[in-house]
Amino acid sequence: MSSVEKYLKPEVINQIKRLDLRAQFVVRGFLQGLHASPFQGFSVEFSEHRKYTAGDDPKDIDWLVFAKTDKFYVKKFEAETNITGYLVMDLSRSMGYTYRQDLSKFDYAICLAASLCYLMIHQQDPVGLITFDQRVRDSLAPRSKRAHLGNLLSHLSRLQPAGETDVAHSLIQIAAMLRHHSLVMIFSDLLVDTEPVIRALRQLRHGGHDVILFHVLDEAEVQFPFQGTVELEDPETQQRVRLDADHFRRDYLQEVEAFRETYRRACFQSGIDYVPLDTSMPFDKALLEYLLSRQARF
């Protein structure tokens, strides 16, 4: 493994405290690992010509080509290749959970968000940030300037998971907020009732937005590594459950899988990209998912 690629691993990136560096390392490591460049579709440079047809703006005609071939060709414009991205962060207390005490779901989500942010700014895509708990808390309007990256990252690094959350309500709010067709990237553990959330997601999608749902769970929540009799307490509702972990594991894993499957199916039906993640997974999966989604749009 090359020195840069190792930064795709959460445990490695966790040693880097500065979020801007984290994002930089993640993205560099990721780009170096790719063989074919996925950037072609939305490059600001020239990519292809198209025959001029009536109705096209005559100012788009490439006169150099006309000079060589004596035919009219038009070039694509920058505005078509750019996409406005929104990073939507769930601030619920459960997001701050970590079993191994190194990288919480929130940290993972922040790191991922920062990386995406870095990636998009570098492509001159405007990126904004929305945080929510019971309702939308903060929002930074999307910009594509380099300076904006610093704002975003410093804002991200200041975020703290606290309190209860209402994902569905917040998503409906966000759907109402966004004017242009945008790429909405949601980072949440979704540990709430599924039905309202799915409905809200559909509403968001119906608004014409592209949605990528990064479903971030803790490694322990996915693997259930407990042993013997344990008493589990919900950090948000303070509910307690006593059980024998050894015998319960299979049932629990089935439940988690069923939960993820519910979202996967609902998202597939609505054309939403659903990316199930846990805190032990390398970041490239999430990034690749974003890029593939981005590419599919052009």
Next chain:
Amino acid sequence: MAFVNLSLVLGTMLVGIPIVLHLVMRQQPKRMVFPAVRFVQRRQESNRRTLRLRHWLLLLLRCLAVALAALALARPSVSSNLFGNWIIIAALTLLVLLIGVLLLAGILTRQGRLLLTSLGVVGAVACAGLLTMLIGTLRQSDTSLIGDRQTPVAAVMVFDSSPRMQYRHANRTRLEQAQTIADSVVRQLPPDSQIAVLDSRAIAPVFSLDLAAARKTIERVRPTGVPRSLDQLLTTALQVLDPNSLKRKEIYVYTDLTAAAWELDDTARLQAQFAQAAEVALFLIDVGVEQPRNVALGTVQLSAETMPENSDLVIRTTVSMTGHAAAGDAEETAVELWVEDYDPTLPILREREVVLPTARVLNRHEVALSGNDSETVEFSVRGLTKGTRHAELRLVRQDALPIDDRRYLTVTVCDPWFVLVVAPSDVDTSALVEAIAPYQYRLENRATYVCKTITPEELVNHDLAEYAAVAILDPPPLSGSSWGQLGTYVRDGGQLALFLGHHAGDASAFNSADAQELLPGRLGRQYRVAGRDEYLAPHGYEHPILRPLRSIATSVPWGDFPVFRYWSLPELANDAVVVLRFGNQHPALLERRVGHGTVLTMTTPITERERPAGRQAWNELAGPGDWPRFILVNEIMRYLTQHDAGRYNYTAGQDIALANHPDQDPSRYLLFTPGGETQPVQARDDKVTISTAEVPGVYRLKGERDGPVTRGFAVNLPASASRLERTTREQLDAVLGADRYQLAVNQEQLVREQGRQREGREFFPFLVVLVTVTLILEQLLANRFYRDTDTGAS
């Protein structure tokens, strides 16, 4: 139920350990924060139920393993006859446990009510069965004796001392072998045991004073010629044991296990008796030989036991072979006839030795036998001189069972019988005389009867006393004095045969008081039969006169000899017996006892010519091929002359009664038994009665009356005494009840069976198997329950 290590039963309390571990040592849960509790909640309830069930199942198995291990180490045992019951109880317990577990599982996993109810019903039935069985078995079982070898025993040693037990194998008779084993059994019985010895004579025994006395009694057991069946012996043994106060009761039966020893047709009785006496242990010690080999002489058949001098004696017997080599592989042997010389002065006791007449071989028959077949041997003897004569049939070859290699026989040779034939001169007496004393025999002086013929007129003043019988053929009306003379003769023991015919004329002459004293009833008219449809038609063949015809009854051509006329007897005397009837049920031959004598009256003549002059023939009995008449006449005469001839050949065990005429015979005799012993015998009521003739052989009686008088008789074993077929295990089961007895063929096996009976049957091996199964089950279940965990963690 008894335990070898009773204290280890307390080990079952260790069952508490897994329970305590389960209840008290339950670990405190680790408390931790976990946001995804919502995934837990939904499945938690069913998970907890399954978990609890698994825990309880494991707990049950562990408790069971501990309890079973403790129980196995305590080594419980039960009496052998209740072993089956305990096995059923154990199976029922397991069933109840299983149903309990299923029920628990059903309740915990909230199964349907129908399933639970049916499970509950089945469980209740099983529980009820278990309880009933347990109470019944506990009530039956007397555990005080199990496991203690030194408890005194009340034992009855039953010896099959039948003649078969003299079968010799490995140079020992079976009885000797039985005695040896019995002796060692007695030696190893616990002190203070009480022993009674019972042999095939079935005399109810008493318990010996001590073991040494018992051993002496066992030594004295001798074979008996009159063996009782083992069924009877066992019944007696049970009766002897019943009042005994000792708790442990045992019966040892020493037998060769031949089928003849048992009454195999009545099996239920003995089985019921043994079922009732459940506390009595029964040991069968088989001293028999698996494949016995024997050549045996069968029952002796004689042409006559009393015979006149010079007549022929025909001796018939069978030689049969048991268990010898395969067919085609014939074995040769010979049967010899030994006849004793006649010497009235012998036997005599000389220097404490019995001197017997010398016996000589008179004849010899070679016999070749193969496989399990038999052959008839016939000897004919002539010229035996007067007196009681003893003879013996001997097999030349000795074999393993000597008792049936000799057969004894005794006949009495006497003067020929004098018969007075009274007939009118126109009656052909040869029809009678030639039938009973043929010309040829008369010439050779060996006819059974000596006949004198007179006319009815000569009868008056004729001395009848010297005649054994008087036959009056077709009598004319007799004078009153003649009837009186005949009446006196018959009352004094004379025998009279009357064959009525046409000479009788007027019936009234025969209905006089004198005549009616002898005749069987008033004569009516002459009964005429039209056609040839009436003939002699014997109905039953019980009368001695008809007995020889019984075996050929259906093939006697009575119909060829029609009867046309006979005297009817409308009134029969009270004591008249009809021996033979015509087809229309009218009497043809009648018997009447008068004083000491007998009168036989036939209502139609036997001497009728085929075509008598001037009248119609009365019958065609003397027609061509008249062998039935020949036999009838001979049997009538035999019946009249020899009816009081004694029997001289008996089967062992029969009561022996020899006629003893006080005016001819001595009243005191000395009896010489075949064993060489002597004992005085007194004649009573004109009879010499002996009831102790059990040993086969020739018994001789010697008395004094105007010189020495010797008489005697022969005793043989029944042919069944040498039947050596063995009983099968199924037959034994049927007689005694399966599992009711222990069978041993030698001492070691007997000791083992005794141990099993006294110490009961141990559950140890079963319990160990159960413990193993339980542990394996526990391991399997535990592995299965926790395997999910391992795979999940990995």
